[in-house]
Amino acid sequence: MPASDSAPSPDPSTVVPPAPSPTIEPPKLTGAELKKQKQAEKAARRAQTVIGKAVMPPPAAAAGPSSAGLRPEAANAARGQQRRANAVSSSSQQDIPTRSKKSGSPIEEPKEEDKTIEFFRHLTKTKAYPAGLKGANKDVHPAVQVLGLQMSNYMICGSSARLVATLQAFKKVIQSYTTPPGNTLTRHFTSHVLSPQIEFLASCRPLSISMGNAIRWLKLEISKVDIDVPDNEAKEGLCSAIDSFIQERVTLASQVIASSAAEKIRDGDVILTYAKSSVVERALVQAFEAGKKFSVIVIDSRPLYEGKHMAAALANLGMEVRYALISGLSHSIRRATKVFLGAHAMMSNGRLFSRVGTALVGMEANSYDKPVLVLCETIKFTEKVALDSILHNEIAPADELVIPDGPLENWRDVKGLQLCNLMYDVTPAEFLQMIISESGNVPPTSVPVLHRLGNESQA
Amino acid sequence: MPSLSTGYAPNLGVFLKSLKSQQLEASIENLISLLKRRQIKNSRPCAIATAHLLLRVVARFKWTDVGKLLERIQEVGQRLIQAQPREMVVGNIVRRVLGMIRDEAKEDRNEDASDSASNSQLSSPKRQSSDLGHLRNAGGPPTAFSPLRFDSKDVVQAMDSNSDDSFGSKSSANHRPPLITSHTSYAVTNNVPVQHSMFNLLSAMPSPLATPPGVSSPQGRSSVNMSSVAHRAAASSNDLKAEVISGIEEIIDELDQVDEQIASYAQEHIHSNETILTHSSSRSVQKFLLKAAEKRKFTVIVAESYPNDHEATHAAVAGKSKSSLDDSDDMDSDTFLKPLPKAGITVIQVTDAAIFAVMSRVNKVVLATHAVIANGGLIAAAGARGIAKAASFHKTPVIVVSGVYKLSPEYPFEFESLIEYGDPGSIISYHDGPLVDSVEVDNPVYDYVPPHLVDLYITNLGAHAPSYLYRIVEDHYKAEDTNFHNPEFQY
Known part of the structure; x- marks a missing residue:
């Protein structure tokens, strides 16, 4: 790691503009636009590598304040310069603070041993949230900053909620945007305004698959805006497109799924569900309101306890709810007649990517021959595939696992001890009987088909 | 509870300490309540506590015969198990002790028997008749059975049916003669001396060696043996008691070392x-x-x-x-x-x-x-x-x-x-x-x-x-x- 750092670190005060340029800045010529767009699409992935490279040992401490002090100057100088140069420096501008911010938080870390788990080392380590705001780029819209914080401390959690909140925030970003003179919305907005927002969100918590899908769609929409359309009109068009996207792909989709799933519930059923899924909750409520007599078992796990909210919400409606933790799963599953699972994403190979523990639920349900139904909007379908839960996952901050006053409190002092706070796991397709989506109920093998259909209609 | 343990949450250590100073009955009650309250829980502590308690039970036991000792341990064991049926090790340890006592008793008797067989021909017929009389009382067929008519097959069959019955119903454990319940498996463990003594027990025959040993079945053999033990147990009670105590100590040692052995x-x-x-x-x-x-x-x-x-x-x-x-x-x-x-x-x-x-x-x-x-x-x-x-x-x-x-x-x-x-x-x-x-x-x-x-x-x-x-x-x-x-x- 120090080897890669030696390049940018030697003289941060003077070399700032050129320093990031070899890594980020494409040739300034016409090809730049195209390339930037491509890069922006891969923003999340790039952010990871940037973090990897930017984790600076002690020199970063010096670099942090000096580059921060320099940043306004550089910006001012750039402002005085040509348009094209402005574009360049602002692209570098979005990067300098990101670096200083990122090098800020791990400053204490290098002194200690590496607490990351060997086989998860390829995954981004999400930072604790205070660092997120402190080092936030000036370009990041306040609404997005708020959202980033809410996501990083799980106030907004669950892939549908994050998707909707992100789109709403982006709507605000669009509304407050004015195209700089001599530029067009199509060319300027995505690369210079939207990308830093996305990068910031990704630094708060890795983007969910559905967010990635929606962002790709949004960029496509933006690129489709006619250059000749006046700013206001274009912005209005985009906002209403976002609205109808949310309406179609999330709100209505979950309604369709909920009523379709509610039909599957019969009197006397015992529905087992894991953690919290808004669409599962909706389906259960809908069935309950339709007068069906059934009870619900909510299985939950540490450290998020999402199921607790679900259990409380259902019990408040007067439903018969049992609650157990995942260690008691093998007992609860025997009582169940059907298993409803929410999804974070559906992989193209039919596997379900969802909250960690879902695979265990699927496995136990399968071993007791209980049908497993996955409730999943098509916006969560992805062309990615997954074989295990290790390659593609998210590691949450390990300290979330520590119980106050418990023996783990000083775990960082124990050499050789690592805490692993995994967010998702991959449920094999053979555990799933049916995927209920708004485009129909399909077996897991048909996920790629639905995904293709969805994309064709979009494109 | 002894005063030294007040102020501590009672646990295994406290219990073991209190064992020395407390009355036996109080100790039993103490362990029962500790088990009930889950203050001693998990396999290892339960096993250790049970073994130590049984050691005390045996040590304090006023010796009459092995049967009474077995009954006593069964009774204590039943109470402990009822206190916490899901700590299965409690039952395991009690069973280990019971089995060990049975083994010791049998060995003890075998030594006696072989001694007497070699030493005095005269004493053995007398003992046989009493043994067989006991056997008959205990549920063997009273009809057509004479100690003098050697017909081991009859006896075996009778014993077989008898033990089958008792296996099937076993309804009155407390009333049944304590030592007549043995079944197939355990007599097998040291069969050579058992067979040797078999001849002493059943033979009014002049030449015991003439009968092939395989004829007699383990069932008949063992129960007869055990009943003979019951009659003579008092005589060798001290030896036996010491052996039982050292046997329980062995179990306690095993509990101590088991993790190292596994490791x-x-x-x-x-x-x-x-x-x-x-x-x-x-x-x-x-x-x-x-x-x-x-x-x-x-x-x-x-x-x-x-x-x-x-x-x-x-x-x-x-x-x-x-x-x-x-x-x-x-x-x-x-x-x-x-x-x-x-x-x-x-x-x-x-x-x-x-x-x-x-x-x-x-x-x-x-x-x-x-x-x-x-x-x-x-x-x-x-x-x-x-x-x-x-x-x-x-x-x-x-x-x-x-x-x-x-x-x-x-x-x-x-x-x-x-x-x-x-x-x-x-x-x-x-x-x-x-x-x-x-x-x-x-x-x-x-x-x-x-x-x-x-x-x-x-x-x-x-x-x-x-x-x-x-x-x-x-x-x-x-x-x-x-x-x-x-x-x-x-x-």
């Missing part, structure tokens, strides 16, 4: 650079891994088994914190183990939910157990079934580490009956007021793991396939003791 196999089963997944906190597993760590470097993933055992699990990986010392349940405070990371093991603590996710990286699963049942299945901390199942899905071998003392001869068909449900307050605390009111909370403490999910058992006797466990059960317990705690129990 001695560790290096045969763990190679370097492995990733091992384990679950909850167990001294046996911990010692097993520590022993392996002396020679090898490897990674251990520990699932925390929240909410019932997570404190101890966290303490095992991170060392003790002050708060967990306060409620240290069993012997932990005096037998403190080095936390795994200190031994050079890389330890990854994960939540129970992440088991399936990390299983693809695991190449061995080591499970601790609460109890092992004769079919090769086991009772372990909740979540164990999920681990074993996930391991079998990934074709990862599952090793169960368990002392033989956890091996129980009981084999209930309804495994739910072995599962204890714990305090729901540890899942949803009373801070969540509305939730407590409206939601039913399940907190099972144990899981049943069926034998087909286990690949290997490592006990202090070595490594065994699950299918072989029944054999070890037969070696350690007498069949007639299996259901001593509820004679009317019929499977």
Whole structure:
């Protein structure tokens, strides 16, 4: 790691503009636009590598304040310069603070041993949230900053909620945007305004698959805006497109799924569900309101306890709810007649990517021959595939696992001890009987088909 | 309770100390209430407490005969088991002691018998008749049976039917003659002296050696022998008592050493650079891994088994914190183990939910157990079934580490009956007021793991396939003791 750092670190005060340029800045010529767009699409992935490279040992401490002090100057100088140069420096501008911010938080870390788990080392380590705001780029819209914080401390959690909140925030970003003179919305907005927002969100918590899908769609929409359309009109068009996207792909989709799933519930059923899924909750409520007599078992796990909210919400409606933790799963599953699972994403190979523990639920349900139904909007379908839960996952901050006053409190002092706070796991397709989506109920093998259909209609 | 223990939460250490100063009956009551209140819990402490208590019972026992001693131990055992039926080791230890007494008594009698057989021809017929008379009283066919008419087949058949009956109904354990209940299995264990004495017992024949030994069946043999023991036990009571006491002390020693013995196999089963997944906190597993760590470097993933055992699990990986010392349940405070990371093991603590996710990286699963049942299945901390199942899905071998003392001869068909449900307050605390009111909370403490999910058992006797466990059960317990705690129990 120090080897890669030696390049940018030697003289941060003077070399700032050129320093990031070899890594980020494409040739300034016409090809730049195209390339930037491509890069922006891969923003999340790039952010990871940037973090990897930017984790600076002690020199970063010096670099942090000096580059921060320099940043306004550089910006001012750039402002005085040509348009094209402005574009360049602002692209570098979005990067300098990101670096200083990122090098800020791990400053204490290098002194200690590496607490990351060997086989998860390829995954981004999400930072604790205070660092997120402190080092936030000036370009990041306040609404997005708020959202980033809410996501990083799980106030907004669950892939549908994050998707909707992100789109709403982006709507605000669009509304407050004015195209700089001599530029067009199509060319300027995505690369210079939207990308830093996305990068910031990704630094708060890795983007969910559905967010990635929606962002790709949004960029496509933006690129489709006619250059000749006046700013206001274009912005209005985009906002209403976002609205109808949310309406179609999330709100209505979950309604369709909920009523379709509610039909599957019969009197006397015992529905087992894991953690919290808004669409599962909706389906259960809908069935309950339709007068069906059934009870619900909510299985939950540490450290998020999402199921607790679900259990409380259902019990408040007067439903018969049992609650157990995942260690008691093998007992609860025997009582169940059907298993409803929410999804974070559906992989193209039919596997379900969802909250960690879902695979265990699927496995136990399968071993007791209980049908497993996955409730999943098509916006969560992805062309990615997954074989295990290790390659593609998210590691949450390990300290979330520590119980106050418990023996783990000083775990960082124990050499050789690592805490692993995994967010998702991959449920094999053979555990799933049916995927209920708004485009129909399909077996897991048909996920790629639905995904293709969805994309064709979009494109 | 002796005054020195006031102010401490009663636990195993306190109980063992109080054992010396207390009246026997008070000690029994004390242990019963400790078991009921779960102040002594988990297999090892329960086993140690039971063994020590039985030692006292034997030591204080006013000797009349072996039968009375067996009855007394059965009675104490029944009370302990009723106090906490799901701590199966309590029953196991009681059965071990019962079996050991039976063995000792038999050996004792065999020595006597062979002595008398060689020394005096005269004494033996007298004893025979009394023996056989006793046998008849005890339920043998009174008709057409004469001690003088040697017809071993008749006797054998009669005994067979008799023992079959008693096996079938066993209804009045308390009224039945204590020593006539023996069945097939255990007389086999030292058959040479038994056969020798057989001749003394049944022969009014001039030449005992003329009868081939194979004719007489073990059933008839053993019960006759035991009844003869009952009559003469008083004579050799002191020797026998000393032997029984030293036998119980041996069991206590075994409990002490069992973890080391198991650990001695560790290096045969763990190679370097492995990733091992384990679950909850167990001294046996911990010692097993520590022993392996002396020679090898490897990674251990520990699932925390929240909410019932997570404190101890966290303490095992991170060392003790002050708060967990306060409620240290069993012997932990005096037998403190080095936390795994200190031994050079890389330890990854994960939540129970992440088991399936990390299983693809695991190449061995080591499970601790609460109890092992004769079919090769086991009772372990909740979540164990999920681990074993996930391991079998990934074709990862599952090793169960368990002392033989956890091996129980009981084999209930309804495994739910072995599962204890714990305090729901540890899942949803009373801070969540509305939730407590409206939601039913399940907190099972144990899981049943069926034998087909286990690949290997490592006990202090070595490594065994699950299918072989029944054999070890037969070696350690007498069949007639299996259901001593509820004679009317019929499977």
